[in-house]
Amino acid sequence: xxxxxxxxxxxxxxxxxxxNQQNLIELKLHGKPEHAPYPLPDVWRQKLDAYFSGRxxxxxxxxxxxxxVFQQKVWQAIADxxxxxxxxxxxxxxxxxxxxxxxxxxxxxxxxxLVVPCHRxxxxxxxxxxxxxxxxxxxxxxxxxxxEGVNI
DNA sequence: TCCGGCTCATTTG
DNA sequence: CAAATGAGCCGGA
Numbered sequence: 105x106x107x108x109x110x111x112x113x114x115x116x117x118x119x120x121x122x123x124n125q126q127n128l129i130e131l132k133l134h135g136k137p138e139h140a141p142y143p144l145p146d147v148w149r150q151k152l153d154a155y156f157s158g159r160x161x162x163x164x165x166x167x168x169x170x171x172x173v174f175q176q177k178v179w180q181a182i183a184d185x186x187x188x189x190x191x192x193x194x195x196x197x198x199x200x201x202x203x204x205x206x207x208x209x210x211x212x213x214x215x216x217x218l219v220v221p222c223h224r225x226x227x228x229x230x231x232x233x234x235x236x237x238x239x240x241x242x243x244x245x246x247x248x249x250x251x252e253g254v255n256i
Numbered sequence: 257t258c259c260g261g262c263t264c265a266t267t268t269g
Numbered sequence: 270c271a272a273a274t275g276a277g278c279c280g281g282a
Contacts, residue, residue, distance in 0.1 A: 174265060193277055197264095204277040206264045211276055213266090225276080233276030245276090 108140035111152050115247050116240075118218075120148060128165070130215045133235065133244050155218075158251070161187035163219045170215060174202070178210035185224045188252050192228045212236045223248040231256060 106129070107122045119135030122128055126145060154160035167179040177200045185191055193204040193211075200207075211222045212235065223245045226232045235241035249256055 172265080197277085202265080203263050205262090205275065206266085206277090208276040209265060209274085222276085227277065229278095231276090236276070242276090 107142040108135075109142045109144040109148075110135050110137055110140040111144055111149070113152070114156055115244050120144060128216070128219070129168070129170075131217050131219055133217050133241065134239075156251075161252070165216070165219045167220050168215045171210075171213060174206070175210040175213055178202075178207055179214055179216075179220050179222075182211070182214070182222055182225060183220050185221060187221075188254060190224045190226050190249065190254055190256070193225060193232065194228060196225060208233070218248075221248075224252075224254075226256060 105124055107124070109120045109122065111118050111120060113133075116133075117135040117137070119130075119132045119140045120128060121130040121132075122142075122145070128148070151160060151163060155163070167176060167183050171179070178196060181196050181199050193207045196207045197204045207225075211225055212233075214220050214222045217223075217235075223234065226249075231242060231245060233242070234245040246256070
């Protein structure tokens with residue numbers, strides 16, 4: 105069984121989903137209270153408070169065990185990006201021996217937004233996309249980069 | 257600037 | 270298996 109929890113981020117509510125072992129298995133940049141009725145574990149509340157106040161830069165959390173081998177390679181490469189730095193889709197592609205288009209596809213399927221900082225991957229010219237273009241997702245990507253001190 | 261071609265992992269038929 | 274799709278990129282007109 106999965107337990108969705110809500111957290112009020114500065115740009116809006118986000119959802120964290122845990123399994124019955126209290127392990128984080130998914131983090132989405134949107135959410136509604138009625139869909140996430142469970143209380144957020146204190147450990148994560150503190151981590152998120154620290155991140156959004158600027159005290160914490162990296163969550164230092166393992167990537168998701170879901171996904172294909174290729175997707176795991178992309179996520180791992182992204183998890184290695186230091187806070188405050190951005191890489192292009194092309195940079196990631198070169199690291200793992202693939203191509204930009206395929207990298208973009210894998211980013212969109214990352215279940216652990218924020219924790220695996222896919223927002224630090226941008227296009228060579230401009231922001232690139234985010235969350236397959238859903239709603240205000242691009243605005244959130246921009247917000248996160250500004251929060252980490254990146255100008256784009 | 258706009259447009260076509262290239263690329264490749266994944267999804268869909 | 271073939272075709273379509275995407276959070277990209279490059280070069281030509």
